[in-house]
Amino acid sequence: MINFINNIVLSVPERKIYSRLGHNRHLTEMSDSQRKKIDTAIAQGIALCQLRGAWGRFEINKWSEESVEFGDGNVFESAKLAKLLKGCKSLALFAVTAGSDIVEEASASAAQGDGVKALAYDAAGSEMVDAAAEWIQQYLNQQFKRNKETLTKMRFSPGYGGLGLKSQAIFFKLLDIEKLGVKLTEDFLMIPEKTVTAIAGIQNIN
């Protein structure tokens, strides 16, 4: 069963947005007017994010040290992912996006010469979509705990640890990600770019 959420509401990861912009809490000094301008741009960026997500649970049929077969004959080939999923009977696939407005507005701001907005929007989009992925993990954990199950602490995404970008196609097929307004290019890139897909194992608590 695939689940969708159209509006993920979460606590704004303000500290992380600042860190992404290079802020060093011990060294960086800002005047009130600088802080106000940056805070305003970040707040506008956050308002432009429309966090949506999809997830599904799939049984693992076959496990080896190099690959994992799950659901209806789908295979992820990655030794590192296989290691993460060792001992799990199922896995969760999920996808989150911050939508296209934030990406388009960041580009438009850069084109208009407003670098502060462009930077703030970009950082806000990246951190918000990351926080949304964490939200889904938290949500799933709450759902699973009644069955004495939990997600692996780590999640894994295509493009990392030897898991090729080609595997994005599996996410699009199984999670119907286009319903979130996300498209996959021929090179397996997701548009809008502030989109994350991930895999986590489902393990028993014992």
Place this chain on the structure above:
Amino acid sequence: MSKKKFNELISKKVVLVDGATGTEFIKRGMPQGVSPELWALENLDAVHEIHNAYIDAGSDIVYIPSFGGNRIKLEEFGLADRLYEMNCSLAKAVKENIGDSALAFGDIAPTGKFVEPFGDLAFEDAVDIYKEQIKALLDGGVDGFAIETMMDIQETRAAVLAVKECCDLPIIVTMTFEENCRTLTGNDPLSALITLQALGVDAFGCNCSTGPEGMIELIKTIKPYAKIPLLTKPNAGMPKLIGGETVFDMGADEFAGHVGGLVGAGANIIGGCCGTTPEHIKAQADAAKDLRPIMPQVKAISAISAPHATCLLGQDQPFKVIGERINPTGKKKLQAELREGKFGMVRQYASEQLAGGAAILDVNMGLSGIDEKTMMLDTISLLAQGTALPLCIDSTDCEVIEAALRIYPGRALVNSISAEKDRLEKTLPIAAKYGAMFILLPLNDEGIPETAQGRIELSKEIFTEAQKYGYEREDIVLDALIMTVSSNQSAAKVSLDLIEWASREFKVNTACGLSNVSFGMPERKWINAAFLGMAMGRGLNMAIANPSSEILMSLIAGGDVLAERDQKMHRYVDKFSGIEPRPKTKQENIDPPQRVFNCVVEGHDDTISEAVTAALESGLEAKTIVDDCLIPAINKVGELYDCKKYFLPQLIMGADAMRKAFEVLEPHLAETSDEQSKKALVVLATVEGDIHDIGKNIVALMLRNYGFDVLDLGKDVSAEKIINAAKEHKAQIVGLSALMTTTMIKMEEVVKLAKQEGLSELKIMIGGAVVDKDYAKQIGADAYAADAMASVKLAKKFTK
């Protein structure tokens, strides 16, 4: 059990519900991975043993183990076709076992799907899914329903409506609030209470997630607004991870030690959730036996709600503006958009009105040539997700109002109900069913009474009718029906008299469509402002208006101070303290060159033009301003960035200010001091296959601000295109960006092609999260730039 009997029970004592069921099942052998409902049905002895233990401990109400008994959950176990049998049999078995020793409530819980507008499960489908389970439990003889562990207000509403549309039994609802006092979907306890008590639930509260101490504050916070009893089912303490297992280790005595706190805060019903046992409930019962519950303190509450926020109304609350902009009347552009099914302007109006200070958004979709109902539902769906503000549903069509109220995930305000036969007979019962507040229009089928007295009589008539549906004065906002003074100068006085009566004697909220008063007059804003001041003095506490009017919003801020609606005047001070003009002397005391320098260092791109103009007027040469002010200033910014006192946005601000200064100076500069750099052209591109370009855009911005010409080819650009552009435009530098390991290899193709084409003078620098100095060396690029500032430094070096 009737609601009346339920309320009698609550009024007598602190009522006890049961404790955990799932953990008790596991203790009795329920294995992992099975349907708890099926296991319960196949192990009724265990169910009876647990219920008997809870009842012996003191539980007045036990939950039938039907938590996951809805179709979606049962489908996960391939049991959907047994839904009726399982729910009905479980209810019958429990009822037969407990007899009259306690009440048995059907347990309703989340489906695991999100309901529209927040998810893909259609609202009516959610209602139907719950109804199917509810009907089976009703056939099993349940005494009431416990809707529990909910984390989303819309799904909770669906479950509540499903019960209400199947029976008239008591409904108790608990939601799961995290440590931040919000559900995982962001609902807060107060807005959930306002929404659900208006919808007709009989008790509201929280279960799971935290221990008892965590729930005391929550109950205390919402008690003043609760017209229904409150309920808590805490876990046995906060969960701890011991040996890979989640453990709730608060003992029964410690657990019961919080009963006084919970009841003192206002809980009327208590019990336990994860980790609690009959011992915990027994200890609670002992601790509660001599305690008197605090009954609800209010009979009605003047408040509306959105999924994540509440708007409290009343004479003791700040004046509220209902934003009037989302209404196509007289707005051709909005009409055109709506006819095309677009909502960009709706979204824009919502955000502008929120920023302007509106507390509520009026939504009117009445427009010829569009399907009003569909547009209203689409707009509600958009705004429920896109704004924190509660909505005022504005329509003359009762079908539109019903459809809107059914799906709106909060308590809405209906605009409006009058003494017109159709409105009174059709719209009023609909508003009552969904617990909406409403705007009372004192007019009838014969029109608007000319006198205040005539409108008073009609107001009383409408309220009398509304009382039959359970409405109280707090649920009403009276519209003073302002007519323009341009056609009848005494019209304002009639409305002012009505406002005074409604506020002081009738004791309801009052509102008005403010701008009507000045229709047809020149300089309308002064009439509007004068009327608002006079009306506030008579007790007006709401207005349907455009919050972007600074005069209006400032007047309201001042009025709230004078009417003591702004506690300690904090809001007034916050609104105005930040906009005091900076004393000019402070600026004027700084000599012009220093001002220009400061503007760059502090990133004041908004005031630097003025500072540069002042410097020119003081007799400074343009070149001197560049050499002695701007260049030292931008170098200072660079230094601050290098030692990490500044971070990237500040660097960009300095560069932006510099660019603005050059815009003023350019006509005065015969020749720049940095002629060579200005003429140097940099071609920038994100390589083929890569769509990430924000970093490259920032580099372009910085290079331009430092005087370079930049040709930005965009993203996903082939090596051929990059090299052709470099050749054609005689570029001195090419900058390449890539953000992925799969696309960084394309950089090498560009380097190789440049060599093949014999572009030996061309410098190539690369950047992006996945590349570094070594990779640049490996592919034969001239340099690696770690960030935008490094790109500028390299470009300067290459063009020296």
